[in-house]
Amino acid sequence: MPAVGPARTGSFDAAVTGIGMVTAGGVGTTATWDRVCEAAGTAAREVPGLAGMPVGFACVVPDFDAATLIGRRKAWRLDRSNQLAIAAAAEAVADAGLVPSAWDGARVGVVLGCGLGGAGSWEKQYDVLREAGPRQVSPTLIPMLVPNMSAGYVAMEIGARGPNMVTATACASGTTAVGMARELLRSGACDVVLTGGTESCVVPSISTGFSQMGALSERHEDIARSSRPFDARRDGFVLAEGAAVLVLERQADAEARGARVRARVSGYGASADAYNATAPDPEGAGAELALRAALADAALSPGDIDHVNAHGTSTPLNDTMEARLIRRVLGDRPSVTSVKGVLGHSLGAAGAIEAAVTVLSMEHSFVPPTANLESQDVEADIDVVAKAGREGEVRAAVSNSFGFGGQNAVLLFTAA
Incomplete structure (x- = not known):
C-alpha cells in the first residue's frame, strides 16, 4: 500500500452543534436513536408500491406527514427526498439553537448528499406520460427530480445564501457531503454549514434494478431479520429511505456563542x-x-x-x-x-x-x-x-x- 500523502498543515475541527434525522426508525433524532439502540430487528415492512416486484419490502419512514411538518402547499410540489431533507434540517437548526432570521445568510452554506434524486417523482410522471399523454405531466417534474434541489429547497427554507450543492458519490454521498462542508468552514467561505444527506427511492424501478443485480435481501419469510451485517447468513441489503442533517460550525465560533458542541469532525x-x-x-x-x-x-x-x-x-x-x-x-x-x-x-x-x-x-x-x-x-x-x-x-x-x-x-x- 502506497504511503498516504502529507496531512494538511494544522488540524481543523468542525463542531457539530445540531442534528436532525428522519429515518425508518422514526421521525426525529430521538426516535431514530432509540430504535437503533433497541436493535429489535430490521425496521422493514411490505410496501404496497412494490407489490409484484422481486422484493416487496423496504425500510420506509413511518408516520411521516409532510403536510404537517413542512406545510401542505410546499409539500405537494416537492419530491419526498426534498421533504425528508427539509424536515431533518429544521430539527438540526433548532437543535443547534440557531435562528435563521438573525444570521447573515451569505455566510451559511448547505451541502447535502443524494445518490438518485427524485426517483419517485420521475417514475410517477413517466407513468402519467405513458397513460395520459405529455400535457398531463406535472410542470414541477424537473425541480422535483434533479438531485441538487434538496439543498436548494433547504436553503430557501432557512435563508442560506452561501455555497449550495449536492454531492453524488453513490452510497458514500452523505459522508462526502460532510467532508466537503468541513472544507467550506476550513477555507473561511462559510461560518455555518448544514450538511448531510437525503434519499427516497423505494419505487419499483430502483428496487428491481438492485434486485436484478442480486444486491437485495430476499428474506421474505422473515423480514425482521432481513438485514444482518457481518452475519454468516447475510444475503443482501434492504432498500431504505431517510435523511440526516448536521449543523457544522468552527469550534471557536460555536464556543463563542455558547453552543453545545456534540462532537467534532x-x-x-x-x-x-x-x-x-x-x-x-x-x-x-x-x-x-x-x-x-x-x-x-x-x-x-x-x-x-x-x-x-x-x-x-x-x-x-x-x-x-x-x-x-x-x-x-x-x-x-x-x-x-x-x-x-x-x-x-x-x-x-x-x-x-x-x-x-x-x-x-x-x-x-x-x-x-x-x-x-x-x-x-x-x-x-x-x-x-x-x-x-x-x-x-x-x-x-x-x-x-x-x-x-x-x-x-x-x-x-x-x-x-
Missing part, C-alpha cells in the same frame, strides 16, 4: 478503488487510502480509534472487504457496529445517518448493537457489537462509506 478522507463499477476491491486497497487519509488529516494514529460505525451493508462482498480493512488498519481494538441492520440501506443518505449516530454514540458513551447478528462470519475477524449495546467512552471514531464506482469516504470524529 476532525478528519476526512476520500478515494476511488479504480477497480469495478459495482463490486468493491476485495482487499479494500482504495478504502484503506481513505481511512488512512482521515487519520492523517486528524493527526491521529490507528490506535487512537475507539469505535467504527461501519458501512456494513449486509452484502457478502462489502462486509468481508470492510472487516479485512478494519482488522488490517485498526486491529481488533475498536468496537464496530452497523445501523443498517435496523435502518436498512438509504443509499445517498446512509453516510449522513451513520455520521449522526456516531456523534450520538460519542455523546452517550454507548455503541448500539448490530441487529440480527446471530452467527458472525468467520472472515469478519473484528469486534462487532451484537445482541446488546456496549457502554464505554468513545473519544475517537470513524464512520465508513463506500459506493458504486469505487467511491470511498471516511469521516473521523473526536469527542467534544
Whole structure:
C-alpha cells in the first residue's frame, strides 16, 4: 500500500452543534436513536408500491406527514427526498439553537448528499406520460427530480445564501457531503454549514434494478431479520429511505456563542478503488487510502480509534472487504457496529445517518448493537457489537462509506 500523502498543515475541527434525522426508525433524532439502540430487528415492512416486484419490502419512514411538518402547499410540489431533507434540517437548526432570521445568510452554506434524486417523482410522471399523454405531466417534474434541489429547497427554507450543492458519490454521498462542508468552514467561505444527506427511492424501478443485480435481501419469510451485517447468513441489503442533517460550525465560533458542541469532525478522507463499477476491491486497497487519509488529516494514529460505525451493508462482498480493512488498519481494538441492520440501506443518505449516530454514540458513551447478528462470519475477524449495546467512552471514531464506482469516504470524529 502506497504511503498516504502529507496531512494538511494544522488540524481543523468542525463542531457539530445540531442534528436532525428522519429515518425508518422514526421521525426525529430521538426516535431514530432509540430504535437503533433497541436493535429489535430490521425496521422493514411490505410496501404496497412494490407489490409484484422481486422484493416487496423496504425500510420506509413511518408516520411521516409532510403536510404537517413542512406545510401542505410546499409539500405537494416537492419530491419526498426534498421533504425528508427539509424536515431533518429544521430539527438540526433548532437543535443547534440557531435562528435563521438573525444570521447573515451569505455566510451559511448547505451541502447535502443524494445518490438518485427524485426517483419517485420521475417514475410517477413517466407513468402519467405513458397513460395520459405529455400535457398531463406535472410542470414541477424537473425541480422535483434533479438531485441538487434538496439543498436548494433547504436553503430557501432557512435563508442560506452561501455555497449550495449536492454531492453524488453513490452510497458514500452523505459522508462526502460532510467532508466537503468541513472544507467550506476550513477555507473561511462559510461560518455555518448544514450538511448531510437525503434519499427516497423505494419505487419499483430502483428496487428491481438492485434486485436484478442480486444486491437485495430476499428474506421474505422473515423480514425482521432481513438485514444482518457481518452475519454468516447475510444475503443482501434492504432498500431504505431517510435523511440526516448536521449543523457544522468552527469550534471557536460555536464556543463563542455558547453552543453545545456534540462532537467534532476532525478528519476526512476520500478515494476511488479504480477497480469495478459495482463490486468493491476485495482487499479494500482504495478504502484503506481513505481511512488512512482521515487519520492523517486528524493527526491521529490507528490506535487512537475507539469505535467504527461501519458501512456494513449486509452484502457478502462489502462486509468481508470492510472487516479485512478494519482488522488490517485498526486491529481488533475498536468496537464496530452497523445501523443498517435496523435502518436498512438509504443509499445517498446512509453516510449522513451513520455520521449522526456516531456523534450520538460519542455523546452517550454507548455503541448500539448490530441487529440480527446471530452467527458472525468467520472472515469478519473484528469486534462487532451484537445482541446488546456496549457502554464505554468513545473519544475517537470513524464512520465508513463506500459506493458504486469505487467511491470511498471516511469521516473521523473526536469527542467534544
